[in-house]
Amino acid sequence: MSAHAEAAHHEHHGPPAAHQSSRVDARVLGMFLFIASEAMLFGSFFTAYFFVRVVNPGAPTEWPPEPYHFPVFVAGVNTAILVTSSFTMHWALQSIKRGQRTAFLAGMILTFVMGFAFLLTQVVEYLNVGFNTGDGAFASVFFGLTGLHGAHVAVGLTLLGIVIVRGFRGHYSPEHHHGVELPGIYWHFVDVMWIVVYSAVYLI
Amino acid sequence: MRKGIVQLVAIGVGIGVVLTLVAVLFKWLPTSASEEFDRIQDLYWFATIISIGIFSLVTAVVVYSVWKWRVPDDDDADGPPIHGHTGLEILWTAVPAVLVIAIGVFSAVVLAQNGRAGDRPLEVEALGQQFAWKFTYSDFDDVASGELVLPLGREVRFTMRAVDVIHSFWVPNFGQKMDAVPGITTEILVTPTRLGEFAVVCAELCGLGHATMRAKARVVRPAEFEAWIEERQA
Amino acid sequence: MTATHDQHGGHAAEGYPEHFEPPRGRAWTMAFGPGLVRGAWMALRVVGLGALLVVALRAWWGWSPYWDTHIVLVVGAMTAAPIGFLAGIGSFDYWLHYVSGRPTRPEDHSGHGARTWRDYFKVNTDHKVIGIQYLVTTFFFFTIGGLMAMLFRAELAQPGLQFVDSQTFNGLVSVHATLMIFLFIIPAFAGLANFAVPLMLGAPDMAFPRLNALSFWLLPIAGLMFLASFLVPGGAFASGWTAYAPLSEGQPMGQTFFNMGVQWAGASSIMTALNFLVTIITMRAPGMTFWRMPLLVWANFTTSLLVVIATPFIAGSQFFVMFDRIMHTDFFTPEGGGYVLGYQHIFWFYSHPAVYIMMLPGFGIVSEVISTMARKPIFGYRLMALSLIGILVLGFSVWAHHMFVAGMADWLRVPMMITTLLIAVPTGIKVFSWTATLWRGRIRLNTPMLFALGFVTMFVIGGLSGIYLGSVPIDIHASDTYFIVAHIHYVLFGGSVFTIFAGVYYWFPKMTGRMYDERLGKLHFWLTFVSFNATFFPMHYVGLRGMPRRVFDYAEAFGQLNFFISIASFVLGASFVIFVYNIVTSWTRGPVAESNPWRAHTLEWQVSSPPPIFNFDEIPQVVGGPYEYGVPGARHAVMSPAKEHVAEQEEVHA
Incomplete structure (x- = not known):
């Protein structure tokens, strides 16, 4: 043990604990602010x-304009996968709160695998x-919205x-x-956001 | 206290008089050459009167307080613990609200008047392109010109388009300005009331030549205008 | 063992914890330890990685050409390199440790406090050090931005082109505005607040000190990115700080530096704002209710809300422009089905609230200074706080007043005009309350107070010209002219910059433990005040008379007045030299300051100058309002035995 560590150990010069207001x-x-x-x-x-779809006087009457198509069904399956992963995430958190470590790990891995599957499907x-x-x-708004969301899934997967x-x-x-709860909150946000993106881009 | 009030008012009036002189002696606005700008100038003076009043009031209180109640830096007494005054606070919430709403209503009226096209205005298309204006008279076989020629006293509707980037059509003497935006058309009305030559200026940064993107606007008598158009149509 | 312990105990008496020193040689530490050297080489190394990634992905995707300089620049130089730099200086050390799955380290506070000037060039988690880092950095960029202004004022002294070409002129104007907004006013306020707010709250530090350090270090990255744009082919970004599409989309490479620089600056201010909000909500001292918070804290609370909610919109707007530029998307290109005005709506949805982001902290500073120097409680404290919230809420409903002549939907004009004009009401409340605070006070007219009063009067002019611009018909004539330039400078220079000066002078003794030179301070104020008005007041006139903004050439008629404006602007520039001289000499050899030279009641003045490393030995108990001047026996807070600590420190110095 070095002298420095010793010194730090003996004389605690830390700040006073902040008042939790x-x-x-x-x-x-x-x-939540993030x-x-x-x-x-x-x-x-x-x-x-x-703006592109509603306000613009030159907005296309069909969405997407001919001859393009969005893969609504595949993306729908993908949506189901991502929504399910929210439930497994919740299950993992509840498990660690109850001290069930195996269930927690299983939940986390399931969540991660589903998130990864979602991202892979998106790339394909x-x-x-x-x-x-x-x-x-x-195409700009399609790639913009799904790409922004994909980047968030990637960040979420890193956290997971x-x-x-x-x-x-x-x-x-x-x-x-807390280390589970915070990524969990973020993951739920990513899922909810996808439902909005999916509805706006693919369904409406 | 009475003496203090008199002094305060004197300072305020002094500042107000100086500002009024500054506002009146300098010609802050270009000579109006359109009906629209006449209305805008009325509004401008209305706002100026209110502004001079408010500025004089605030500055007078600041100057008077500093003059009356300044103490040396090492003074260590405190002022009277006045925390507020509900009546005053209501007053200076309500009065500015009334004033700005007055300006708002006046503005909305002017805006509506300036935006109301009469029957059959002269139609001119203004096309902005780096770095020149092109004016097309769609009533007269799409006669096109780099110079803007308008008949005196006739309402003109400018329809604006842009080829490349955003430009802004502005004739300072007309007091009217509108961006020309790629992909959409925009409109503005001008009724020239004064003969002469005026500058057309691009007011929206449009690239390297933005500063030099100017043109000439000429307001002529209707007969002259007819002659000019006919010459062009031929 | 004991000997070493004692030796280090010498430092510990000053309250500074030991820095963690790795068991390596000096040279090794220089090169591989966290710091600027490692930052530099790690930044360089990841540029290559970024480039490789781009080429590899493009090859896999089958896009030719595999090498696209523009994209490589964005990914390698503007994304990867900054991250490499941040990792190199050690911003991520703790988090990487966590990420790698090792057990969490107890905080040893080794990144806390500054013992030498070198510590200011390291990642530091002490909010007081970060505050000073912020201020010095922002004043550095203020100087550069100011020099740019001198350059283009020299060009504008006469009609026609004399010194620079058209592209350079537009570039100077654009970079000047960008630096002043993103690298001076917004972060300078963040710096002052970083120093003052935790102290004012009775908190030992910000809620997330490591995040705080990171948000500071993002700032020089953004600033250097803006400046670096001068070096690339085609010159700096030249479409104004507003960077309207589609002009910005056809610009040379320099524009991309703006697109990306704004992301870094924006990320920095979002992180700081988030940190302030959490600190203010969760770390107030016992007894510090919301209605007992100093108005600077209130101001930063509302500002931070604005930042967190609005800033993502400018990020979005610049992403779209960048995508249009390098990925050939069509967000704002009408040929591809894009909508040009969308840019302005998205941009101003941030940039109008940004005006309040640049103003509300100044309101807070001025409230502190006026109340303290006039020795009176702030007049109508609650209404002052509520008017901040009023501005916050109204601030989100006025963005389209920048677009009255932009060709947007006509029906939006009148509602936006009404909300814009209504902002005058909460703002008026503040101005009248400040003047009422002066009334019958005992006014000490020192430098901070002069700047505060200069602010009040100049800001009224800026506010009133804002009424003209809020009224649609007048705006139709006056927008995009020098009237706008005058208005924005009355609001942001006469407004924000004056308050920053007031704040710097006010907290200077607290930050440095030394007193600035009062005579030089007053000289600085008067020279600035006079030359500021001489520079910007005539701009109202040339603007209304018909001179558009952002032009290097103008009608002959404006020649004389522009010459006058240019001369005045050089005097304004020179007045800043006095400030720098005063600050530098006072910081190094000024007289030692008392802990509370202004006899203020707020908490930061109840500790030593400069404050002890952890601010308070024990968290104080707040028992009353922050501005109870003249109330017999009134106290803002009861301090724990921190006094002893001060005495002990003075002994050490003696």
Whole structure:
């Protein structure tokens, strides 16, 4: 043990504990504010969608314009996968709260696999959708919204991956599970956002 | 206290008089050459009167307070603990609200008047392109010109389009301005009331030559205008 | 062992924790330890990785050509390199440790506090250090932005082109505005608040100190990106700070630096805002109810809400322009079915609230200064706080007043005009309350107070010209002219910059522990005040008379007045030199400041100057309002034995 560590150990010169002036946990509040900001980022993309599709006097009457098609069914199956992953995420969190470590890990892995499947399907969809970014404003908003969402899924998967690694090393317990809860909140947000994106781009 | 009020009012009136002189002695607006700008100028003066009043009031209180109640930097007494005054606070919420609503109503009326086209205005298409204007008279076999020629006293409806980027059609003496936007058409009305030559200026940054994207607007008598058009049609 | 312990105990007496020193040589630490050196080489290394990634993906996708300079630049130089730099200076060290699955480290506070000037060039988690980092950085960019203004004012002294070409002129104008907005006003307020807000709240630090450090380091990245745009072929971005599409879409490569720089600056301000909100909500000292918070805290609370909600919109707008530029999408190209005005709506949905982001913290600073220097409670405290919320709410409903002549839907004009004009009501409340606070006060007319009063009067002019511009018919004549330039400078220079100066002078003794030179401060104020008015007031006139903005050439008739404006602007630039001289000399050898030279009641003045490393030995108990001047026996807070700590420190210094 080095002298420095020794010194730090003996003389604690840390700050006084801050007064907790709200019942809300700082990290949870931070995550919700971050999500509010993220929702507004999606909002700006939806605004672009609204201008291209509704306000623009030259908006296409058909969506998507001839001769293009969106793979509504495949994306629908993909939606089902992602929504299911929200439930497994919730199950994983509840399990670690009850101290059921195996169920927690199983839930996390299931969530991760479903999220990954979603992203993979999305990539395959991009490759086979039959149009590219330069094929008109409808393609811009299609790739814009789904791409923005895909990036969020990728970030979410990274967070889930971290949770899984730390989960296997036994860092979470019924008392300490913020590391699961926060990525979980984010993951639910990503799922809810997809339902909106799917409805706006594919269905309406 | 009475003496103080008199002094305060004197400062306020002094500032107000100076500002009024500044507002009146300099010619802040270009000479109006359109009916629309006449109305805008009335509105401008209305806003100016209110502005001079508010600025004089605030500045007078600041100057008077500093003059009356300034203490040396090392003074260590405190002022009277006045936390607020509900009546005053209501007053200075309500009065500005009334004033801005008055300006708002006046503005809305002017806007409506300036936006109401009479029957059969002269139709002119203004096309913005880096870095020149092209005016097309659709009533007269699409006669096109780089110079804008308008008959005196006749309402003109400009329909604006842009080829490449956003431009903004502005004749300072007409007081009317509108962007020419790629992909959509926009409109503005002008009724020239003064003979002469005026500048057409591009008011929206449109690239390297934005500063030099100017044209000439000429308001002529109706007969002259007819002659000019006929010459072009031929 | 004991000897070493004692030796280090010497430092510990000052309250500074030990920095963690790796068991390596000095050279090794320089090159591979967290810091600017590692930041530089890691940034360079990942540029290559980014480029490789682009080429690999394009090859896999089958897109030719595999090498696209523009995309490589965006991914390699503007995304990967900054991340590499941040990793190199050590912003991510703790998080990477966590991510790799190792057990969490207890915080050792090794990244806390600054002992030498070198510590200011490292990742530091101390909100006071970060606040000063912010301020020094922002004043650096303020200087550069100001020099650019001098350059194009020299060009504008006469009609026609003299010094620079048209592209450079437009570039200078655009980069000037961008630096002043994104690298000076917004972050300078964040810096002042970073220093003051946790102290004012009775908190030991911000809620997320590591995030706080990261948000600072994003800032120089954004600033350098804006400046670097001058170096690429085609020159700097030249479509104005508003970067209207489709002009911005046809610009040379420099525009992309704007698109990406805004993302970094925006991310920085969102993170800071989030941090402020969480700090204010969860870390107030016991007894510090919302109605006992100083108005600076209120101001930063509302500002932060604006930032968190609005900033993503400018991110979106610049993403769309960039996609249109490099991925050939059609968001704003009418030929492809895009809608040009969409850009302006999305842009102004951020950039109008941004005006309040640049103003509300100034309101907070001025409230602190006026109340303290006039020795009176702020007049109508609750209404002052509520008017901030009023501006916050109204601020989201006025964006289209920037578009009265843009060709947007006619029916939007009158509602937007009414909401715009109504903003005068909460703003008026604030101005009248400040003047009422002066009334019968005991006014000490020192430098911060001069700037605060200068602000009140100049801001009224800016607000009143705002009424003209809010009225649609007048705006139709005056928009896009020098009247706008005058208005924005009365609001942002006479408004925001004056409050930043007021704040810097006000908290200077607290930040540095030394006093600035009062005579130089007053000279700075008067020279700035006079030359500011001489520069910007005539702009109202040339604008109304018919001079459009963003032009290098103009009608002969405006020649004399523009010459006058240019001369005045050089004086304005020179006045800043006095400020820099005053700050630098006072910081290094000014007289030692008392802990509370202004006899203010708010919490930051109840600790030593500069404050102890963890702000408070024990969290104070708040027992009353923050501005109870003149109320017999009134206290804002009861301090724990922090006084002893101060005494101890003075002993050490002696």
